[in-house]
Amino acid sequence: MYRIKHWLYGVALLGCFSTMALAQTSTGSVSTSSTGSKYNIYRTELNNGLDVIVIENPIVPLATVEIDVHSGAFVESPEYDGLSHLYEHMFFKANEVIPNQERFLERTRELGMSWNGTTSEERVNYYFTLPKDSLRQGLEFMNAAIRTPLFLEDELVRERPVVTGEYDRAESNPFYHLGVAVNKKMWQKYYSHKNVIGDREIILTADKNKMKTIQQRYYVPNNSALLVAGDVKHEEIFKLAENVFGSWSRGEDHFVKHPAPEHPPLEKSEVVVVEKPVSAVSVQIAMHGPSVSKDPKSTYAADVLSFILGQPNSKFQKQLVDSGLLTSASLGYYTLDKTGPITVFGQTSPDKYEAAVKAVFDELKRFTESDYFTDDQLAAAKNQLEIQERFGQERPSNFVHTLGFWWSVAGLDYYLNYVDNLRKVSREDINAYVRTYIQSKPYIMGILLSPENRQKLSIKEGEPL
């Protein structure tokens, strides 16, 4: 599930900035392929293929305008490693309406905007929140930025050190290195397709041609969605969307001829060790999980199991945490289309390390035992997931990001039917998920600890003993 990503991976990179205004001639008419009001969510599709999704929530007189693009690390071959993220930064600079970034920022202030953008594995989004009275200006501003970026050489060159500054900050965090070490082993020859922050050298040498290539391939209406959330009415937004974005020309579907690669299964288990000056011993065990388009049923089972194991009364927590072996332990699945990772994460002290790791692997073997979790725990996990969604929907300026993520990764229907599908998850579904993706499957175990503790524990890299 989406939140799992933030818990461990933290790879959604906050990028730059947003927007400016532009008048748009309108052509054509709204093609309403479908509308629905589940969770007060409405959608339509313009003739050019742009999905328009509206979340009506008048809790405060604001509107959040967001564009989601089905792009991100998953489209990046090694020579483009990190350029989805650099592109995201360039979005907030000069375009055919706004001459430079200074003017861009000034316009955001005039409109009272709060804005940002993020890049992750399978989604790039740009958003700003502004007073609802300025919605039209906000849509026009977004339109100019998404359709007409100039990628001025001077702005591109000057943005590179800003992005590498983000890189420097990531590298200063010990957990970043644990994630990189595990991911390189997990994704092997297609590592760049999972490496959101990218390769420093690729970022420093990126030019306008590469930016234009990304734009032509992915920044087309039929690969994007416009989301508007807040104190708005969907009928009005549909009309405005057509008026402002209707003339955006449909592009070629790049994925037809150039599909992103599928990740081959792991061939063997491996241990990687990262030495940093840290106090605890952190253990991350990662496996290849389901792809949401290929095995959606397992993604629901994965989320339910993760919530069962997160309950303080679960056997997992009792055996690992209440026993004192670990100070925290969790299992998570990060829903993605191109192989979502399953991750067990735990922290312990050096003196308990060996017993803790043994206990974790013992627990993995027990997941399919008939009494590993009770029917009440199964029901509670489903309730938890459902109520968590209600909490998430409370804040429209944030819920719009969640919905945009699902649109890009799994399709809007996945989210709209999510709770119903969770309710259908059975014990057998969970066992099938565990047997298919976890038990007896190759894994990558990353260990983050201090050099002193490594020496004390004599931990070796390579194949596990």
Add this chain to the structure above:
Amino acid sequence: MNKVMMPRRVLLVMSATMLVLMSSLCMAATEEFTVNGLKVILKKNPANDIIAANLYIRGGVLNLTPATAGIEPLLFDVSTKGTAKYPKETINAELARMSTQIFGNAGRDYSAINLLCVKPNFEKSWDIFADVILNPTLDPKEVEISREQILTNVRQRKDNPDVNLRLIGDALYFKNHPYALDPQGTEETVGKITVEQMRQYLKDNLVASKLLLVVVGNLDKAELQKKVEAAFGKLPAGNYKPQYPAMVKHTAADVSTQAQQLPTNYIIGYFPAPSLRDQDYYAMSMAMSILQQRVFEEVRTRRNLSYAPSAYLQNLFANCGNLYVTAVQPDTTIKVMLAEVKRLQSVPISAKELRDKITSFLTGYYLQNETNASQASFLARFELAGLGWRESEKFVENMKKLTPEQVRQVAQKYIKKIQFAVIGDPAKIEEKLFTSM
């Protein structure tokens, strides 16, 4: 394509409209009542079925001693591990079944125990919430498990340079001030806190005059009042009088550098700032917001010296502001940031800049009030500052009264004698520069 600019007149009209809406947001159905000396603020929000209830304990670090720093996170955590009425297994099962969240926060000025649930589960959730606060078992075995978890977190703060930077900065800036006590505690203090100390803390602090309950959700006053009376009606009234720590004073600028090999340098500067209780607060909030915008544009956009420059105001009773940046060229970067401070102190901002910022503040205000929990926090902030929750409705009105000259004056008055903390390469830090303001 034609460029569309928003006419100035429209902006002004919009601000007025927003102001009216903002007042209605704050005031719509907020009311207060007292139960045996315990003040309760209830904001009815029929728009959703989520209920947020926060019980605040006034005093913050003034309730602590050097030996008890960190007692609240430990106490709050272990309190959810079993109560007189609800054994651990039952609490865990019930909270999981209802997806109800009960958790504590320990701050420098006040602490809170928070409840978040959906209305169909409010009855049971409230009962557990009240029992967690009033009757925790504090089983020694559970205390040790919680203690070890908290100790791991406390130790790990030093592993992350961003977190560690603030620890070093806080220690430098708050030296000899009540805020020198860290509400999260230290490895030493958390390691020694006893069950007896936790029980004494509850006895000393669970007095009605020291508490504030703020609830936001679709509840009626009579319904809530009955529950509060049943749960907290017998608490001793006490005679707590709010205390507000004095503003931190330093006689000279200073810099403290911790050497560490990192890809970049982490820098934070502290200076005094007026609190919400002070009439300069609104001008200072505006000054810091303008400064944030300017350092972002100058440091990141124009000179590309850093990904993350910022300037911001904390929200403490003994308030302070911060300059923050990570940079591979710290001297060059700080020189630019200090130049922006000087410009703010010497040249009044333009009328347009001020007007635009007020619009931005409105957006920010609403973003802070999207959820029931955040609305509860916003009301509490004003009430706990001794101003009364109704003052929160004047927030934007007070902003709109500001003049460019007021903003310049507060920048000049407060941003000085900056105390810098740095983690990185000491050879790149010119002490004279860092202590020049």
